Amino acid sequence: xxxxxxxxxxxxxxxxxxxxxxxxxxxxxxxxxxxxxxxxxxxxxxxxxxxxxxxxxxxxxxxxxxxxxxxxxxxxxxxxxxxxxxxxxxxxxxxxxxxxxxxxxxxxxxxxxxxxxxxxxxxxxxxxxxxxxxxxxxxxxxxxxxxxxxxxxxxxxxxxxxxxxxxxxxxxxxxxxxxxxxxxxxxxxxxxxxxxxxxxxxxxxxxxxxxxxxxxxxxxxxxxxxxxxxxxxxxxxxxxxxxxxxxxxxxxxxxxxx
Amino acid sequence: xxxxxxxxxxxxxxxxxxxxxxxxxxxxxxxxxxxxxxxxxxxxxxxxxxxxxxxxxxxxxxxxxxxxxxxxxxxxxxxxxxxxxxxxxxxxxxxxxxxxxxxxxxxxxxxxxxxxxxxxxxxxxxxxxxxxxxxxxxxxxxxxxxxxxxxxxxxxxxxxxxxxxxxxxxxxxxxxxxxxxxxxxxxxxxxxxxxxxxxxxxxxxxxxxxxxxxxxxxxxxxxxxxxxxxxxxxxxxxxxxxxxxxxxxxxxxxxxxxxxxxxxxxxxxxxxxxxxxxxxxxxxxxxxxxxxxxxxxxxxxxxxxxxxxxxxxxxx
Numbered sequence: 001x002x003x004x005x006x007x008x009x010x011x012x013x014x015x016x017x018x019x020x021x022x023x024x025x026x027x028x029x030x031x032x033x034x035x036x037x038x039x040x041x042x043x044x045x046x047x048x049x050x051x052x053x054x055x056x057x058x059x060x061x062x063x064x065x066x067x068x069x070x071x072x073x074x075x076x077x078x079x080x081x082x083x084x085x086x087x088x089x090x091x092x093x094x095x096x097x098x099x100x101x102x103x104x105x106x107x108x109x110x111x112x113x114x115x116x117x118x119x120x121x122x123x124x125x126x127x128x129x130x131x132x133x134x135x136x137x138x139x140x141x142x143x144x145x146x147x148x149x150x151x152x153x154x155x156x157x158x159x160x161x162x163x164x165x166x167x168x169x170x171x172x173x174x175x176x177x178x179x180x181x182x183x184x185x186x187x188x189x190x191x192x193x194x195x196x197x198x199x200x201x202x203x204x205x206x207x208x209x210x211x212x213x214x215x216x217x218x219x220x221x222x223x224x225x226x227x228x229x230x231x232x233x234x235x236x237x238x239x240x241x242x243x244x245x246x247x248x249x250x251x252x253x254x255x256x257x258x
Numbered sequence: 259x260x261x262x263x264x265x266x267x268x269x270x271x272x273x274x275x276x277x278x279x280x281x282x283x284x285x286x287x288x289x290x291x292x293x294x295x296x297x298x299x300x301x302x303x304x305x306x307x308x309x310x311x312x313x314x315x316x317x318x319x320x321x322x323x324x325x326x327x328x329x330x331x332x333x334x335x336x337x338x339x340x341x342x343x344x345x346x347x348x349x350x351x352x353x354x355x356x357x358x359x360x361x362x363x364x365x366x367x368x369x370x371x372x373x374x375x376x377x378x379x380x381x382x383x384x385x386x387x388x389x390x391x392x393x394x395x396x397x398x399x400x401x402x403x404x405x406x407x408x409x410x411x412x413x414x415x416x417x418x419x420x421x422x423x424x425x426x427x428x429x430x431x432x433x434x435x436x437x438x439x440x441x442x443x444x445x446x447x448x449x450x451x452x453x454x455x456x457x458x459x460x461x462x463x464x465x466x467x468x469x470x471x472x473x474x475x476x477x478x479x480x481x482x483x484x485x486x487x488x489x490x491x492x493x494x495x496x497x498x499x500x501x502x503x504x505x506x507x508x509x510x511x512x513x514x515x516x517x518x519x520x521x522x523x524x525x526x527x528x529x530x531x532x533x534x535x536x537x538x539x540x541x542x543x544x545x546x547x548x549x550x551x552x553x554x555x556x557x558x559x560x561x562x563x564x565x566x567x568x569x570x571x572x573x574x
Contacts, residue, residue, distance in 0.1 A: 056468070116454070
């Protein structure tokens with residue numbers, strides 16, 4: 001069993017404008033190097049959970065521990081070096097080049113007034129190469145398709161050389177080819193010891209790549225555990241409040257829903 | 259480029275007629291030497307500083323708000339300065355330092371009021387709240403300015419206010435340049451050194467945070483620096499519009515969106531732009547034409563050109 005890298009201890013969280021808690025009594029442990037898929041209906045609290053890991057949101061009570069240290073013990077730069085975030089989508093206000101955009105991922109390694117150097121540029125190129133995006137390096141990010149943009153966001157997170165990678169619905173804009181490339185990349189990263197947590201509305205993707213599943217509903221964890229124990233029709237039906245069946249086709253789990 | 263424009267500009271003028279002073283004449287004519295040293299030189303250097311400051315501040319505001327349509331006067335800064343200058347002209351006597359002090363003080367009050375109001379608004383993201391607060395505070399200062407104009411003596415104070423609102427460099431001396439130099443230089447230095455962070459602050463707060471920045475603190479440092487340079491130059495030059503809006507666009511078109519190049523590019527283009535506009539303002543007619551008229555005219559023409567050729571990209 002791998003060492004636990006991330007711990008949620010009795011987390012409660014509510015947004016200022018909402019009376020109801022977005023997350024309630026949430027307790028969870030995530031082993032290093034695992035690939036964790038968070039599933040749940042809209043509004044279940046999946047993205048909120050990712051933002052708590054990042055330290056962008058602070059719990060009302062409870063604690064998030066990263067490598068046995070509370071999040072408050074880390075500086076902003078240290079968190080940027082630890083955690084890479086791939087948001088669902090991003091507003092890109094100016095015509096930054098793809099290379100520039102990926103280079104932004106090197107900021108946690110720079111002092112406040114420092115500019116990226118040759119080594120940073122080299123790492124940005126490596127991240128682009130890993131995502132097979134080098135041919136787009138000098139194109140404007142704003143002019144790319146939704147799927148290409150999503151791949152660029154992942155490349156930027158890779159340039160952070162993160163030990164924990166958070167992805168918010170990373171496959172939502174991707175075609176089948178890019179979905180395949182992403183899932184094999186996630187497996188490679190996990191093999192390198194990177195812990196991966198991603199949210200998704202596609203249970204098939206979760207079953208294809210994750211080794212642990214967290215099912216959420218109404219700000220609470222319905223159940224969490226290894227894929228084989230949790231990813232079944234009973235839990236998924238309860239989670240989505242709709243009849244769901246999981247059938248095995250060869251080595252794949254396929255989700256059928258009404 | 260800027261040095262060449264400055265060298266030509268210092269020699270061009272209306273002494274003894276509309277002409278370019280020759281080096282021979284400059285070396286022999288004492289009046290020409292005094293004119294160049296005491297009038298044209300401080301005026302030109304202030305024009306450079308004005309263009310550089312407004313363009314740098316415009317770049318900062320556009321990037322921080324992720325919106326290419328904002329300018330340095332955003333967040334009540336320009337309207338605050340205008341109100342402060344008019345208030346000083348009417349109630350505190352007409353001394354240059356009083357007008358300068360009033361404009362600077364109220365420019366910062368505009369920023370503080372907008373910032374405070376934005377913190378009290380309970381809905382929307384931080385940028386939206388700042389934008390709405392800036393509009394509201396600007397409108398308040400505008401109506402206050404209207405009241406002051408109504409109260410002003412139409413023969414003495416009103417023309418003074420109107421000239422200040424149109425912007426111009428005719429009354430500048432070495433002293434006025436030196437009085438704004440420290441704030442402008444420090445502000446420009448801070449903005450220049452933080453230009454990589456500007457790129458990140460143009461993204462969403464959540465993304466900037468995930469990349470290891472402290473968006474609120476870094477944005478505040480840049481906002482104060484941009485407001486300081488804007489308040490400093492408009493306190494002596496009056497309201498010179500459009501420079502801070504249009505020059506950052508030209509710089510991005512020329513040098514790309516990355517602020518590592520776009521910001522110094524905007525600073526250089528801004529310096530050239532205001533010097534050239536001021537050359538026109540002081541030479542085209544026998545009498546002085548307010549600088550703000552030229553910057554608005556040329557700025558608006560470029561803006562229309564950019565819009566009609568689809569070279570202006572606005573997403574939100």
